[in-house]
Amino acid sequence: MTQLENEISALKKELVNMWILVQSQLNKAKEAMVQFDKDLAREILVKEKRVNSFELKIDLDCENIFALYCPVAIDLRFLLAALKINTNLERIGDIAAGIALYVVESSVNFDMAALEKTSLIRMYDEAVNILIDTRTAFEKEDTVLARSIFKRDDVLDAINENAPNMVAEVIKADLNSLPEALYILSIIRKLERIGDQSKNIAEEIIF
Secondary structure, eight states, rough: HHHHHHHHHHHHHHHHHHHHHHHHHHHHHHHHHTOHHHHHHHHHHHHHHHHHHHHHHHHHHHHHHHHHOOOOOHHHHHHHHHHHHHHHHHHHHHHHHHHHHHHHHHHHOOOOOHHHHHHHHHHHHHHHHHHHHHHHHHHHHHHHHHHHHHHHHHHHHHHHHHHHHHHHHHHHHOGGGGGHHHHHHHHHHHHHHHHHHHHHHHHHHHH
């Protein structure tokens, strides 16, 4: 392998490691939400600094490869895609931290019945699975799997679209649930954005 090929390979591994970290943050944020574990939520907020450091390191590595090797053709396309994927992963990390912050700030436990009624749990699981599959598509350069992300994002969009009605029903059943219900609506909005970020990543994989 040439030195440029070694650098590209190392960069790809760094992106995968960041992917795994962001995925872990999302999984922990879900656990913190369901278990109402404020300590775990605080851990996620602390680890958000690692996500940000990863993003800066990957950006810097891309810049160095551009400067040292003046890549062209396939290598150039990969580097441009890597920069965009890196940004999208960092934004998903921000979303996980945002969900964790809701847990830290909330004074009441999230009611499982409300989480199920609003389809938040189903949406959360699908968002995480979509993120996992974008990583698989990236690692295996599987454009067919990458294209499947677009259709699967429709599930997230549908739940997001119906969320105000479902949240309204939760509030009508118990007016005291208003603060919790608004948190649930905000989390659903954040999960919908994970679908958008994943679609952006899928587009880069196809490109």
